Amino acid sequence: MTSPRELALILAHAALAAVEPAAAIRAHVRRESDVLLIDDRRYDLTAFDRVFIVGAGKASAPMAAALAESLGDRLTGGWVNVKYGHELDVPGVTIHPAGHPVPDQAGVDGSEAIARIVEEAGPRDLLLCAISGGGSALTPLPVTGVTLADLQVTTDVMLRSGATINELNCLRKHLDRLKGGGMARLARGATLVALILSDVVGNPLDVISSGPTVPDTTTFADVARILDERGLWDRLPASVAAHLRAGVAGEIPDTPKAGDPAFERVQNVIVGSNGQAAEAALAVAQEHGLNTLLLSTYVEGEAREVARVCVAIAREIAASGRPIARPACVVLGGETTVTVRGSGKGGRNQELALAAAPGLVGLDNVMILTLATDGTDGPTDAAGAFVDPSTVARAASLGLDVAHSLANNDAYTFFERLGDLLITGPTRTNVNDLTFILAL
Numbered sequence: 470m471t472s473p474r475e476l477a478l479i480l481a482h483a484a485l486a487a488v489e490p491a492a493a494i495r496a497h498v499r500r501e502s503d504v505l506l507i508d509d510r511r512y513d514l515t516a517f518d519r520v521f522i523v524g525a526g527k528a529s530a531p532m533a534a535a536l537a538e539s540l541g542d543r544l545t546g547g548w549v550n551v552k553y554g555h556e557l558d559v560p561g562v563t564i565h566p567a568g569h570p571v572p573d574q575a576g577v578d579g580s581e582a583i584a585r586i587v588e589e590a591g592p593r594d595l596l597l598c599a600i601s602g603g604g605s606a607l608t609p610l611p612v613t614g615v616t617l618a619d620l621q622v623t624t625d626v627m628l629r630s631g632a633t634i635n636e637l638n639c640l641r642k643h644l645d646r647l648k649g650g651g652m653a654r655l656a657r658g659a660t661l662v663a664l665i666l667s668d669v670v671g672n673p674l675d676v677i678s679s680g681p682t683v684p685d686t687t688t689f690a691d692v693a694r695i696l697d698e699r700g701l702w703d704r705l706p707a708s709v710a711a712h713l714r715a716g717v718a719g720e721i722p723d724t725p726k727a728g729d730p731a732f733e734r735v736q737n738v739i740v741g742s743n744g745q746a747a748e749a750a751l752a753v754a755q756e757h758g759l760n761t762l763l764l765s766t767y768v769e770g771e772a773r774e775v776a777r778v779c780v781a782i783a784r785e786i787a788a789s790g791r792p793i794a795r796p797a798c799v800v801l802g803g804e805t806t807v808t809v810r811g812s813g814k815g816g817r818n819q820e821l822a823l824a825a826a827p828g829l830v831g832l833d834n835v836m837i838l839t840l841a842t843d844g845t846d847g848p849t850d851a852a853g854a855f856v857d858p859s860t861v862a863r864a865a866s867l868g869l870d871v872a873h874s875l876a877n878n879d880a881y882t883f884f885e886r887l888g889d890l891l892i893t894g895p896t897r898t899n900v901n902d903l904t905f906i907l908a909l
Contacts, residue, residue: 813879
């Protein structure tokens, strides 16, 4: 019989295969002679003088490769920013590595190259934009008066505050020239098609990679509200605070909104999502004879609080067979947050698993596996971690304590010592996180 750990790993790989970026592009883009078909729209390639591929994100290199393969000799050139370690050779397109989650100078250099291509494109040019999770950090192009160092400090402050990706990207969109519809504004009438692999709960187009090609639904007033609620104004660089206050006062134009002419020649297409990955995993679970339930793809909140819910589900299945009977597989998707108070190493998926460990003690044949679909959970080389009823006892035998490791936000060290880290390597995709709860 397949063990819970082995089965959890099988399901994780099934989820990742379902959102492989090149396959996602091919499902939505195909070429028939001189016509490029993108979902329900037809683009006559003979009507364009030049065709470029631009973009950014952890999955954008294989996305660009699939687009380049489809375009063939009609590809003029392009530039795509990716996270270090996610490079891929794409003939005709520069794949440029840069910093994530905190932006760096390489990101600025690459963003300037993307902006030049976009700004120089005209009405007889076609821009295909490959967007995926991580694109926000990988396209830093700060507004006048704000430096890269300012962006780095601001990003770190927001991440450590436990801010959601929606809150972080709301701020980013008001400090950057490409984000919040900025790319569409720079395009000056060129035809722009964005192919988007979503890493945001609910797939809101203006939040994914900070929405470079869509109308922005947020305002400077929204940024101010977020900073007020989290008490972060005094922790921001002076230049950032000054720019945002000027925006609130109406002294700086806001990001482009719905109805702006910049979006008249723009098409946005979601090519892959968290739900797609979760459904694929459940299909494989059913093939293995499991009862399955996709509980939600909208999971948010502190990782250790979500862990309590996961434990409650596991214990309810064991005690009563609700919400589904054994053998059971429940999947949750979304993106949790961690308020960092310690100096340890880890990520939100590892922290969720660590916080769940004590609650599984006493159960049998139960496993929880957490997965960051990009293969890198936080600033680590792990995608997540395995946790089961034996975790606490095995840790104690090595002198490890769950409460101490949680207090120091040091889940990576904890699971590394146990051999329970999930290591996938860079997956070159990114559709949020998945948590698998198995009770066999």
